[in-house]
Amino acid sequence: MADLAISVDSLSKTFGRNKALDEVSIGVEAGEMIALIGASGSGKSTLIRHIAGLVASDKDSCCKVRVFGETVQIGGKITPEARRLRSRIGVIFQQFNLVGRLGLLTNVVIGVLGRIPKWRGTIGWFTHDEKMLAMEALARVGMDQYAGQRASTLSGGQQQRAAIARALVQQAEVLLADEPIASLDPESARRVMDALATINSEDGITVVVSLHQVAYAKKYCERTIALRDGKVVFDGPSSRLTTEFLRELYGADSEELIMDETMPSAAPAPAPETQAPVRPKRPAQERPDTPVPAYAAE
Numbered sequence: 001m002a003d004l005a006i007s008v009d010s011l012s013k014t015f016g017r018n019k020a021l022d023e024v025s026i027g028v029e030a031g032e033m034i035a036l037i038g039a040s041g042s043g044k045s046t047l048i049r050h051i052a053g054l055v056a057s058d059k060d061s062c063c064k065v066r067v068f069g070e071t072v073q074i075g076g077k078i079t080p081e082a083r084r085l086r087s088r089i090g091v092i093f094q095q096f097n098l099v100g101r102l103g104l105l106t107n108v109v110i111g112v113l114g115r116i117p118k119w120r121g122t123i124g125w126f127t128h129d130e131k132m133l134a135m136e137a138l139a140r141v142g143m144d145q146y147a148g149q150r151a152s153t154l155s156g157g158q159q160q161r162a163a164i165a166r167a168l169v170q171q172a173e174v175l176l177a178d179e180p181i182a183s184l185d186p187e188s189a190r191r192v193m194d195a196l197a198t199i200n201s202e203d204g205i206t207v208v209v210s211l212h213q214v215a216y217a218k219k220y221c222e223r224t225i226a227l228r229d230g231k232v233v234f235d236g237p238s239s240r241l242t243t244e245f246l247r248e249l250y251g252a253d254s255e256e257l258i259m260d261e262t263m264p265s266a267a268p269a270p271a272p273e274t275q276a277p278v279r280p281k282r283p284a285q286e287r288p289d290t291p292v293p294a295y296a297a298e
Helices: 044-051 082-088 104-115 118-123 128-140 156-170 186-203 214-220 243-258
Strands: 004-015 018-029 033-037 064-067 070-074 089-092 174-178 206-210 223-228 231-237
Touching: 004 044, 004 206, 018 044, 018 206, 018 231, 033 044, 033 186, 033 214, 044 064, 044 174, 044 206, 070 082, 082 089, 082 104, 089 156, 104 128, 104 156, 128 156, 128 186, 156 186, 174 186, 186 206, 186 214, 214 223, 223 243, 231 243
Parallel strands: 033 206, 033 223, 089 174, 174 206
Antiparallel strands: 004 018, 004 064, 064 070, 223 231
């Protein structure tokens, strides 16, 4: 039996009178890429934030969340080890979380912060090797030609791929993507999902991605976990997701969400994404070990 990268036992979370998560228990094996689906408010984002140690469960619960066998939180309390574990967990949000006024390279090289002295991170001083690591990560997601552009000049899909590159620089072993394609057009969404699938297959990074359109879950993830009203109502092969079940899961929104034709097929020569006509600056022009502008805290 493969080792579990993520283990969640009896996780409950209440906001006011709303039970966002209700005794959720799941296990994710190392190297898996699984989809997390469900209607808005079903608990997908809340579950991801608990796994990342960003939110604590209900205090009166017997919850335990572990990543690679180490405890992130237990009994409603985030453990002291969670801070160290977060360096092994990359989180990608729908909002991209890039600093718009900074160059793309700087946004991506920030991924090394957990491995460098705090003073260097504070003043934004990164070495030549660290910048080259960021360039390699950008190249892997097809974004190295935009390294010198401000993040704010890039399209949503380009910014999301840059966030994936930052997780590669972070050397995350688990990647949690919280609806990373929800606000993207179909072509940009496909490129983002291709990037996630590539790092999963080539690097063995465990990926949990919450998705709103089931077509992407079926194409990219062999396994799907479905939530409804904070409870797990399906956990199994994505191929077994039936139209009848999905209509029940999503209700009035089901027709829009489960139609496969909303997702473009992989084209041999996709049209380039649009961005502002800013001439990219190559990092080779920079002197090694020179400071880059201090970044804004996310």
